[in-house]
Amino acid sequence: MANQPQFTGEAGLALIKTFEGLRLEKYKDAVDKWTIGYGHLILPNESFPYAITEAEADSLLRADLRMTERGVHRLVTVDLNQNQFDALVAFTFNLGAGNLQTSTLLKLLNQEEYAQAAEQFLRWNKAGGKVLVGLTRRREAERALFLRAV
Template sequence: MSIPIELIELVEKYEGFRAQAYQDITGIWTCGYGFTGPDITADTSMTLIEARTELSSRLELIWSAITQKAHSTLSQNELIALSDFAYNLGLNALFTSHLWALLQLSEKQAASEQFPLWCHAGGKQVQGLLIRRLAEQKIFMTE
């Protein structure tokens, strides 16, 4: 499977690359392009090439999961926006969201209005997340 370069560039833009692990705003160890999980610890480091390879693998899994679970065919831009959303927040967050429920009812406009609501971390609104959600919303609504 080949995911669009636009998706990779979108994630790279908003995640940024960090070769050394750091704790994100909520204290979660993070490395590369926002990678988290049990394998990411304070000692984790990676090269740009390793991070890009891992990013492509993760995005392919997300893209595939979304296309398989959708009740209707999604446009490339819808998939890009939803994949970036799921990359940042997790597939579970997407699939259990009101955004997803509305989309499955073919309520695209109402679904798009949900993006900006997902801009909190650690119980606080984060400007960077709001900017990212608005970018996803714009892509989602672009024909």
């Protein structure tokens, strides 16, 4: 098994929080699903009050990240430093492990082509076939974190 950090670090958490945004009250997301906190999808078996605290939102985010971290651990077969791991968790949190699994980013990374893999972040800036400024900024931030020395 590759040598990887176990959990998302502070830089990764900060990046995810910045781009997900914090909403302490329940709201319907773009696809009409109830959401709260840092993009936590409220499941049918979950019950939330109308509003939560920031500490509760942090706790939900940490719990949600566990599944994403497991996906990165399962798919990445090469050594990662904390910043690389955090960038991949942020990417996967936003796009899902299925997209990471089928990506050229993962293929290049698992071939130890770290620099080429980093450039692949920038390709994931579209929704509905259109380039979105917010996604472009997020992918640039993930790429920069991936390339940042520890």
